[in-house]
Amino acid sequence: MTQTPSQKSDDAERIDEEAALWFTRMHSQRITTLESTQFKLWLSASLEHAKAYDAIAGIWRDFDAMPRPTSVELISPKRHFFRLWRPLGNTLAAFFIAAILFLPYSHLPAMLLNNMTLVATDSPKEVTLSDGSQLFLNRQTRIRVAYETQIRNLYLDEGNVYFKVKSNPYRPFVIQTNERRIQVVGTEFEVDKKGQQVSVNVSQGIVSFQSANDQKAIYLLAGESATSAGINSKITRNNIEPLNIARWRFGELVFIDKPLADVLRELHAYSSANIELSPPTLANSKISGRINLRQPEKFFQALPSLLPVEVVYKDKDNILIIQNKKNK
Known part of the structure; x- marks a missing residue:
């Protein structure tokens, strides 16, 4: 079946994206043996794959070989527009690839x-x-x-x-x-x-x-x-x-009729304090409330209003939660 111009364009775009992905993987210094084998198979699967990869590599080589002049001569933009466009395009593309290699996860292009x-x-x-x-x-x-x-x-x-x-x-x-x-x-x-x-x-x-x-x-x-x-x-x-659900995305934890042990387990990721319960059965006590994860220490200040307990600070990193004997 003959491909339409649109289909050919989509295929070419897909191959170009795959080539860019493989180029960044091969230069990321994190390539595995399996990925190296997969790359060789991809490269040999089609002449178009090899051409696309060579084109990406060529852009990088052009960038690396470009002279770094100490001064720039003013030139008529009309006469030399097209002559300047190609190295400028190569430079921008190379900066894009460099950014791919060094940007953190949250800023990586989707194709990576x-x-x-x-x-x-x-x-x-x-x-x-x-x-x-x-x-x-x-x-x-x-x-x-x-x-x-x-x-x-x-x-x-x-x-x-x-x-x-x-x-x-x-x-x-x-x-x-x-x-x-x-x-x-x-x-x-x-x-x-x-x-x-x-x-x-x-x-x-x-x-x-x-x-x-x-x-x-x-x-x-x-x-x-x-x-x-x-x-x-x-x-x-x-x-x-x-x-x-997942209120931690907004800087808070919400709990309804949840055992104290479960609440403390979730809070542990946001507070360095070591918690001791006396008696240990306090872990099963169910509570409801809301914790501001930016100020987790306020939860311990409010806990006596949620449960019949006393909160004793041994020091800033060690907290003892004791059942209030008056309310046993």
Whole structure:
């Protein structure tokens, strides 16, 4: 079948993007043996691939070879416009490639976000992927992006991510973590992994959640939450207010009838204080409230109004929460 001019243009654009992606990977000093093999296969698959890659490399070589004059002679722009345009275009393109190699994740062009690892340590991070999907990474989070032609794969190693998935029914969006599988078409939801436990909270749309390959997937609607405590454990479901999901994106935590132990576990990422409970059964006490993550210490000041407890500061980094004997 003969290709139309439009199809040829789309193919050429796709090949140019792939060539640019491979060029930046090969010069990033983070290329793996597998990626090196994949590059060789891509390069040998088509003469057009090789030409596109050589063109990108040529731009870089032109930039490297360009003279750096100490003075510039004023020239009539009309006579030399076209003569100057090519080296200027090459220079701009080279600066673009240099920026690709050194900019942080949150500023990388979308075409580079098909296969990479994203990490947030001391502060949340927002990333837009090549398909337009958005990821909001909470602190202490690590997720690997491994997009393929037929499927959009992501692997959550640890932490908490809020997803705004761009709909594409022909290219599923799948998150895998600790032998748990979450799949969507287009929706908004949060996945939280702490140790062996994985939780999913849905803001919009429908999400399938499967714990281990031999268990049947369940489907969660907006306002539903599910938790898998371990690889082969049964998934438990709960209802949740959609507006309260992933409030850490806005600098706060919201909890309703949540055990104190769970609240303290979430707060630990934002406060360096070591907390001791006396008696340990206080961990099961359920509380409701809202924490300003910019001032987490105020939670401990307000805790006696939420529970019959006293908060004792041993020092600035060690806090003892004691059950109030008058209210036992």
